[in-house]
Amino acid sequence: MELIKNLNISVDCVVFGYDIISKSLNLLLIHRYLESKSTKEVLVNDYVLTGYHIYEHETLDQSATRVLEELTGLSNTYKKQFKAFGDPNRLKDEKDAPWIDNEAFNQRTVTIAYYFLVKTEDVDLNSKQKAKWFPVSELPKLGFDHKKIILEAYEDLKLKCLTEPIIFELLPDKFTINEVQDLYKSILNVEIDNRNFRRKLIHKKYIIPLDEKQVGVSKKPAQLYMFSKDIYEKMHQKNYLINI
Amino acid sequence: MELIKNLNISVDCVVFGYDIISKSLNLLLIHRYLESKSTKEVLVNDYVLTGYHIYEHETLDQSATRVLEELTGLSNTYKKQFKAFGDPNRLKDEKDAPWIDNEAFNQRTVTIAYYFLVKTEDVDLNSKQKAKWFPVSELPKLGFDHKKIILEAYEDLKLKCLTEPIIFELLPDKFTINEVQDLYKSILNVEIDNRNFRRKLIHKKYIIPLDEKQVGVSKKPAQLYMFSKDIYEKMHQKNYLINI
DNA sequence: ATAATTAAACGTCATTTAAACACTAAGTAT
DNA sequence: ATACTTAGTGTTTAAATGACGTTTAATTAT
Numbered sequence: 001m002e003l004i005k006n007l008n009i010s011v012d013c014v015v016f017g018y019d020i021i022s023k024s025l026n027l028l029l030i031h032r033y034l035e036s037k038s039t040k041e042v043l044v045n046d047y048v049l050t051g052y053h054i055y056e057h058e059t060l061d062q063s064a065t066r067v068l069e070e071l072t073g074l075s076n077t078y079k080k081q082f083k084a085f086g087d088p089n090r091l092k093d094e095k096d097a098p099w100i101d102n103e104a105f106n107q108r109t110v111t112i113a114y115y116f117l118v119k120t121e122d123v124d125l126n127s128k129q130k131a132k133w134f135p136v137s138e139l140p141k142l143g144f145d146h147k148k149i150i151l152e153a154y155e156d157l158k159l160k161c162l163t164e165p166i167i168f169e170l171l172p173d174k175f176t177i178n179e180v181q182d183l184y185k186s187i188l189n190v191e192i193d194n195r196n197f198r199r200k201l202i203h204k205k206y207i208i209p210l211d212e213k214q215v216g217v218s219k220k221p222a223q224l225y226m227f228s229k230d231i232y233e234k235m236h237q238k239n240y241l242i243n244i
Numbered sequence: 245m246e247l248i249k250n251l252n253i254s255v256d257c258v259v260f261g262y263d264i265i266s267k268s269l270n271l272l273l274i275h276r277y278l279e280s281k282s283t284k285e286v287l288v289n290d291y292v293l294t295g296y297h298i299y300e301h302e303t304l305d306q307s308a309t310r311v312l313e314e315l316t317g318l319s320n321t322y323k324k325q326f327k328a329f330g331d332p333n334r335l336k337d338e339k340d341a342p343w344i345d346n347e348a349f350n351q352r353t354v355t356i357a358y359y360f361l362v363k364t365e366d367v368d369l370n371s372k373q374k375a376k377w378f379p380v381s382e383l384p385k386l387g388f389d390h391k392k393i394i395l396e397a398y399e400d401l402k403l404k405c406l407t408e409p410i411i412f413e414l415l416p417d418k419f420t421i422n423e424v425q426d427l428y429k430s431i432l433n434v435e436i437d438n439r440n441f442r443r444k445l446i447h448k449k450y451i452i453p454l455d456e457k458q459v460g461v462s463k464k465p466a467q468l469y470m471f472s473k474d475i476y477e478k479m480h481q482k483n484y485l486i487n488i
Numbered sequence: 489a490t491a492a493t494t495a496a497a498c499g500t501c502a503t504t505t506a507a508a509c510a511c512t513a514a515g516t517a518t
Numbered sequence: 519a520t521a522c523t524t525a526g527t528g529t530t531t532a533a534a535t536g537a538c539g540t541t542t543a544a545t546t547a548t
Contacts, residue, residue, distance in 0.1 A: 006252060006352065008250060008252040008253060009252060009253065009330070009354050054330070054354075056332060056352055057332060058332065059330060059331045059332065060328060060329075060330040060331075060354065081327065081328065083325065084304060084325065084328045084356045085304075086253070086298070086303060086304035086356065087303045087304075088300060088301055088302065088303065108250065108300055110253050110298075110304065110354070110356070112328045112330065112354070158484075161486075162484065162485060162486055162487055162488070163487055163488065164488065165488045167488070176496085177496090177497095178495085178496075184486065188484050190484050192486075193535095193536070193537075193538085194496090194497090195497085195498075195499085195536095195537090195538080195539095196535070196536060196537085197486075198496095198497075198498085199498095199499095199535095200486070200534085200535085204488075217495090217544090217545085218494085218544090218545055218546075219493085219494050219495050219496080219543090219544060219545060219546095220494075220495055220496050220497085220542075220543045220544040220545080221495095221496085221543085221544070221545095222495080222496060222497090223496085223497085240402075240406065240432050240434050241406060241506090242405075242406055242428065242436075242441075242444070243406055243407055244405075244406070244407065244408065244409045244411070244448075420525085421525090421526090422524085422525075422526095437507070437508075437509085438525090438526085439508095439509085439510095439526085439527075439528080440506070440507065440508085442525095442526075442527085443527095443528095444505095444506090461515085461516085461524085462515085462516045462517065462522095462523080463514085463515060463516060463517095463522080463523045463524045463525080464513075464514045464515040464516080464523075464524055464525050464526085465514085465515065465516095465524095465525085466524080466525055466526085467525080467526090485535095
């Protein structure tokens with residue numbers, strides 16, 4: 001199939017990756033570097049989201065999925081289209097001018113922004129020299145309007161993880177209660193009482209204790225659990241609780 | 245300023261209007277009618293959202309705001325960009341073919357969809373022959389992918405009104421508790437116990453009783469209240485309540 | 489073997505919140 | 519004065535939440 005780009009529309013991918021070892025919520029960013037051919041002066045040196053123009057035959061979802069897969073090799077990950085960014089000047093900041101000149105794309109581009117939830121360990125970055133994980137709390141200098149995009153994605157994620165079981169997208173299939181709690185802490189930046197959290201989670205019918213414990217830990221090994229999406233979807237009736 | 249349209253990108257506006265008299269949540273739709281010039285056969289006869297291509301100098305928000313204002317005369321209304329729709333075949337359904345031929349726009353168009361919250365009474369449709377309100381529960385035949393867009397907007401609204409005080413965008417400045425309850429009923433399609441609802445609302449510090457009662461009603465006049473956005477924003481701390 | 493260490497796991501009480509439920513009060517229209 | 523209509527009120531029970539300290543099960547060091 002012939003690949004025809006639409007220069008007016010792109011997708012950008014905010015890739016959240018959780019590192020269960022360091023308990024760090026990370027973002028996958030691409031290094032952007034440009035120096036002057038004549039003077040060797042560094043013109044651009046920062047990071048951007050991964051993204052690309054859409055192809056004419058693709059849906060937006062397909063486009064985003066493609067871009068993610070090209071970078072990470074992953075498909076079938078959780079994704080959410082959370083906002084479109086279309087300020088006519090969004091690519092026209094002074095800091096981005098050398099880059100834009102170099103790339104020679106000067107059309108207005110509206111970008112449809114997605115975020116993805118993955119496990120850092122699932123991504124092999126060895127073949128991707130320019131890609132690097134950054135903790136959400138220690139972001140580097142960012143190009144274009146990508147800082148804004150990231151912050152909006154993060155806000156959306158914070159809200160979403162309170163009401164939908166997307167947290168389990170960031171965890172291995174088998175996890176401990178404390179690992180879930182640590183993840184919530186990483187995302188929300190709040191302290192959570194372990195006993196109360198534990199009680200709450202264990203009582204959910206879709207949090208299923210396994211006949212397994214952690215292995216290879218140098219302490220009391222914790223009980224492992226799994227999340228049953230099936231049960232969740234059957235049991236969980238939306239409660240229209242007005243909470244303004 | 246010269247107005248240059250971008251044919252690849254449009255905005256569509258899902259306009260929710262609440263009619264406090266009939267207690268009906270409505271949608272503002274545009275009649276789309278086309279008959280064959282030769283045979284007089286009716287080729288297209290349905291309704292669509294109001295929408296238009298974006299201009300090159302506009303932000304997406306400005307574009308949506310412009311489109312809404314052209315139709316309703318309203319500015320400063322609540323709006324939310326809730327999703328982009330970009331299926332390459334979204335305008336290529338058989339039912340839309342005569343219309344597309346007639347309009348002669350055949351480029352792929354990604355639309356950024358917004359919803360707006362207004363009071364039906366604030367909109368003067370006299371000069372807009374083609375525009376009409378429909379109760380959300382009695383939608384007419386819809387063109388393009390607009391049914392899908394509407395349903396997604398409605399779902400978003402249902403969720404949003406549970407956690408943010410957007411309900412008051414649909415009510416007059418002075419309202420009764422029962423009017424708020426009726427509105428929730430109209431949006432959510434659920435029964436709500438009046439006593440519990442009343443107690444809950446009256447205890448909110450940002451729901452302020454006025455020294456006024458309803459006038460001109462042929463029954464016991466109800467106490468009027470107002471919503472203080474100021475107080476809401478100061479008082480309302482986000483409670484990170486995990487509710488999966 | 490024993491002790492020290494570390495994180496997991498458990499339980500209670502006080503408070504808050506939600507759900508269920510039926511009657512009286514206050515005004516208007518006749 | 520009476521009928522009518524909607525506004526407005528209170529209690530009880532169950533469930534969920536938040537605050538808080540101690541015990542248990544494993545590994546590591548001696």
